[in-house]
Amino acid sequence: MTPNEELCVSLLGRYDQGKVRRANWESGWNDVAAYVLPRKRDTVRQPSSAAVNGPASAPVRFDTTATNAVRVCAGGLLSSLTPAGELWFRFNPSNPGVSSAVKSWLDDCTHRAAEALTASNFYLSIHECLLDLSAFSLEGLFIEEGLAFQGAERGELLNFVQVPVGTFTIEEDAEQRVDTVFRTFFWSARQCAQKWGEERLSKEMREALASKDPAAQTRQFEIVQAIYPRRTGEFVSGPAIPDKRPVASVYIDVASRHIIENGGFYEMPVAVARLLREDNMIYGTGPADEVMPEVRMVNAMRRSFLLALEQQSNPQWLGPNDGSWRPDNRPGGIIYWDTSDSKNKPERLRDTARLDFIDPAIADSRQIIRQAWFNDMFQMLNRPEVLEQKMTAFQVAEMTQEKLLLFSPMFARITRELLTPALTRVFNVLLRREVFEPVPEDVNLGELSYQIDYVSRIALAIRQAQTGALAQTAQMLGAMAQFDPLAAHVIKWPKAGIMVARNAGVPAEIIRDEDELAAIQQEQQQAQRAAQLAQMAGAANQAAGAVQKLGPDAQRAATDAIGGAS
The missing domain is CATH 1.20.5 (Single alpha-helices involved in coiled-coils or other helix-helix interfaces)
Structure with a gap:
C-alpha cells in the first residue's frame, strides 16, 4: 500500500474504534433526543445516509418541561456568558509589568476580535453548541478562516461550524484535554468540488459530478475529517505548508477509502467541551443524566393526567350487553333506548380519579427539572435591573450566590474547553492574517504571553465571590485593628486593590501594577x-x-x- 492508503486505513480504523467506545453514551443520547430535543433524533442515531432532520415528532412525549428547561439554560448561557453586542472577554497580558504599549495593543486586539465575532456566524453557532451542551453535556465547535481570506468577494473573516452530537468521536491527551476529533458529514460531489477542486476527488465523486442522472448528482458521500496532533518530527515550527503544521487535518471519502486532502492547522481548530467530566466519562455528564428519571416520570404522570382528564370529561357508557342503542355524544343529541326495562337505560361510568393529587406531584417534578438546568439562576440574571446594569456584580453575586456555587464547576469547564480554545484560535487567525495592528516594536512575538479574562455578567458574578470574601475580611480586620494596629497590615492592600479591579472587569491598561x-x-x-x-x-x-x-x-x-x- 502507498503511504496515503496506509494513513487512510489507520485513521478509519481509529474512527471505528472511537464509535465503539462512544456506543456507551448513545443510548443516553437517544433518551435525551426522545424526551428533550426531538429534532436531534436523526443526528444522534448516526444514520448511514445523509438523512435530513424533519419536523420534531416524538409520540412518547406528553410533557415539554425538559425541552423548555434546556432552552432556558442555553439561552441563559448565551445571554449571561457570551452576550451578543457586549464585550464579554478581554485579552490581557499575563505579566502585569509589561509596558503600557502592550496593554493598549491587547486592548485593541480585544475590540477587533469582538467585531470579527459579531460580523461572523459565531453567535448563531454558539447557541446551537450551548443547546447541545445543556441537553447532551457535550458540544463541538469548528473554527476556520472565513471566505474573506480565501479570495471571495463577499465573506467574513471567521466561520464557525457547530458539530452535532453523534457525528464525532474524540480522544484525550495525558491531561484529559480533547486533542483528537473524528467528525463525519455528508456532502454531494458538487459541494466537494467547490471546496477541494475536482482533481482531488475520488473516482466515484468525479463520476457523480459528471453524471446527468439527478440521483447521482445529489448522491451524498460520507466524509470523515480526522483532526489530531502530529508527532515530533512530522511537523516544523513556525510558518509551514499545511501537511507540516502541528495539527493534522485529513479529509477521507469513506466509500472509496480515498484521502481528499492531507492538510493541517497551527492550533487545534475544534473546541470540544463537556459540561462535567467524572472518572472515565470521556464524553461527559450533566443535568440530563441526573434528572432523566424525573423527566420520564413527569412524562408518564402527564400522560395519566390527560387520560384521567379525558375520562372525566367524556366517560364511557354503561349499557346492557344485548342492547341495540347507540350513544350520541354530540351536544343536544338524543339517545334512544328500550323503555320496556328501566335497567336498560344507558348511563355514564362514574370516574372517581382524584386529579387534585396528580397536579402537585407533576409541579414538584417540573420544579426539580427546571432547577437541574439552573432556570431559576438564569431568570434572575436576566431580570431587567440586571440587564440594564442597575445592579452591581456584587449585588448579582449575592442574589445568586447559592446557585453560582453549584454552577461554577460547569462555568470553569465551559471556559476551559470551549471559550478559551475558540478565542485562542480566533486570536491566532486574526494575528496571522494581520487584522490586528502591528505588534509593538519592543515586544518579541514569540515571547508574547497573554491571558483571556471573561467579563460577562455570570463571569463577574462568580469572581465577585472573591471580592465579597475580601470585603468581609477587611471589615473584621478593621475591628481587630482597634485592639492591635498590626492587624491592619495582614493583607497586602495594593495587591488586593488590583484583584478587586480585575474582578470587576476593569481593563488592564488602566490598572496600575505593583511596581x-x-x-x-x-x-x-x-x-x-x-x-x-x-x-x-x-x-x-x-x-x-x-x-x-x-x-x-x-x-x-x-x-x-x-x-x-x-
Missing part, C-alpha cells in the same frame, strides 16, 4: 520627608530669628541653656 504602585509610594514618602525637613528648617529659622532679637545677656543665657540641654 507602579511601589514607585508612587516611594514618591509620596520622599515628598513627605521633604515636607518634614522643610518644616524643621522653618522652625529652626524662626528660633534663630527670635534669638537675634534678644539682647547680649539673653543670647548668652539661651546659648548656655541649649548647651546645658545637650
Whole structure:
C-alpha cells in the first residue's frame, strides 16, 4: 500500500474504534433526543445516509418541561456568558509589568476580535453548541478562516461550524484535554468540488459530478475529517505548508477509502467541551443524566393526567350487553333506548380519579427539572435591573450566590474547553492574517504571553465571590485593628486593590501594577520627608530669628541653656 492508503486505513480504523467506545453514551443520547430535543433524533442515531432532520415528532412525549428547561439554560448561557453586542472577554497580558504599549495593543486586539465575532456566524453557532451542551453535556465547535481570506468577494473573516452530537468521536491527551476529533458529514460531489477542486476527488465523486442522472448528482458521500496532533518530527515550527503544521487535518471519502486532502492547522481548530467530566466519562455528564428519571416520570404522570382528564370529561357508557342503542355524544343529541326495562337505560361510568393529587406531584417534578438546568439562576440574571446594569456584580453575586456555587464547576469547564480554545484560535487567525495592528516594536512575538479574562455578567458574578470574601475580611480586620494596629497590615492592600479591579472587569491598561504602585509610594514618602525637613528648617529659622532679637545677656543665657540641654 502507498503511504496515503496506509494513513487512510489507520485513521478509519481509529474512527471505528472511537464509535465503539462512544456506543456507551448513545443510548443516553437517544433518551435525551426522545424526551428533550426531538429534532436531534436523526443526528444522534448516526444514520448511514445523509438523512435530513424533519419536523420534531416524538409520540412518547406528553410533557415539554425538559425541552423548555434546556432552552432556558442555553439561552441563559448565551445571554449571561457570551452576550451578543457586549464585550464579554478581554485579552490581557499575563505579566502585569509589561509596558503600557502592550496593554493598549491587547486592548485593541480585544475590540477587533469582538467585531470579527459579531460580523461572523459565531453567535448563531454558539447557541446551537450551548443547546447541545445543556441537553447532551457535550458540544463541538469548528473554527476556520472565513471566505474573506480565501479570495471571495463577499465573506467574513471567521466561520464557525457547530458539530452535532453523534457525528464525532474524540480522544484525550495525558491531561484529559480533547486533542483528537473524528467528525463525519455528508456532502454531494458538487459541494466537494467547490471546496477541494475536482482533481482531488475520488473516482466515484468525479463520476457523480459528471453524471446527468439527478440521483447521482445529489448522491451524498460520507466524509470523515480526522483532526489530531502530529508527532515530533512530522511537523516544523513556525510558518509551514499545511501537511507540516502541528495539527493534522485529513479529509477521507469513506466509500472509496480515498484521502481528499492531507492538510493541517497551527492550533487545534475544534473546541470540544463537556459540561462535567467524572472518572472515565470521556464524553461527559450533566443535568440530563441526573434528572432523566424525573423527566420520564413527569412524562408518564402527564400522560395519566390527560387520560384521567379525558375520562372525566367524556366517560364511557354503561349499557346492557344485548342492547341495540347507540350513544350520541354530540351536544343536544338524543339517545334512544328500550323503555320496556328501566335497567336498560344507558348511563355514564362514574370516574372517581382524584386529579387534585396528580397536579402537585407533576409541579414538584417540573420544579426539580427546571432547577437541574439552573432556570431559576438564569431568570434572575436576566431580570431587567440586571440587564440594564442597575445592579452591581456584587449585588448579582449575592442574589445568586447559592446557585453560582453549584454552577461554577460547569462555568470553569465551559471556559476551559470551549471559550478559551475558540478565542485562542480566533486570536491566532486574526494575528496571522494581520487584522490586528502591528505588534509593538519592543515586544518579541514569540515571547508574547497573554491571558483571556471573561467579563460577562455570570463571569463577574462568580469572581465577585472573591471580592465579597475580601470585603468581609477587611471589615473584621478593621475591628481587630482597634485592639492591635498590626492587624491592619495582614493583607497586602495594593495587591488586593488590583484583584478587586480585575474582578470587576476593569481593563488592564488602566490598572496600575505593583511596581507602579511601589514607585508612587516611594514618591509620596520622599515628598513627605521633604515636607518634614522643610518644616524643621522653618522652625529652626524662626528660633534663630527670635534669638537675634534678644539682647547680649539673653543670647548668652539661651546659648548656655541649649548647651546645658545637650
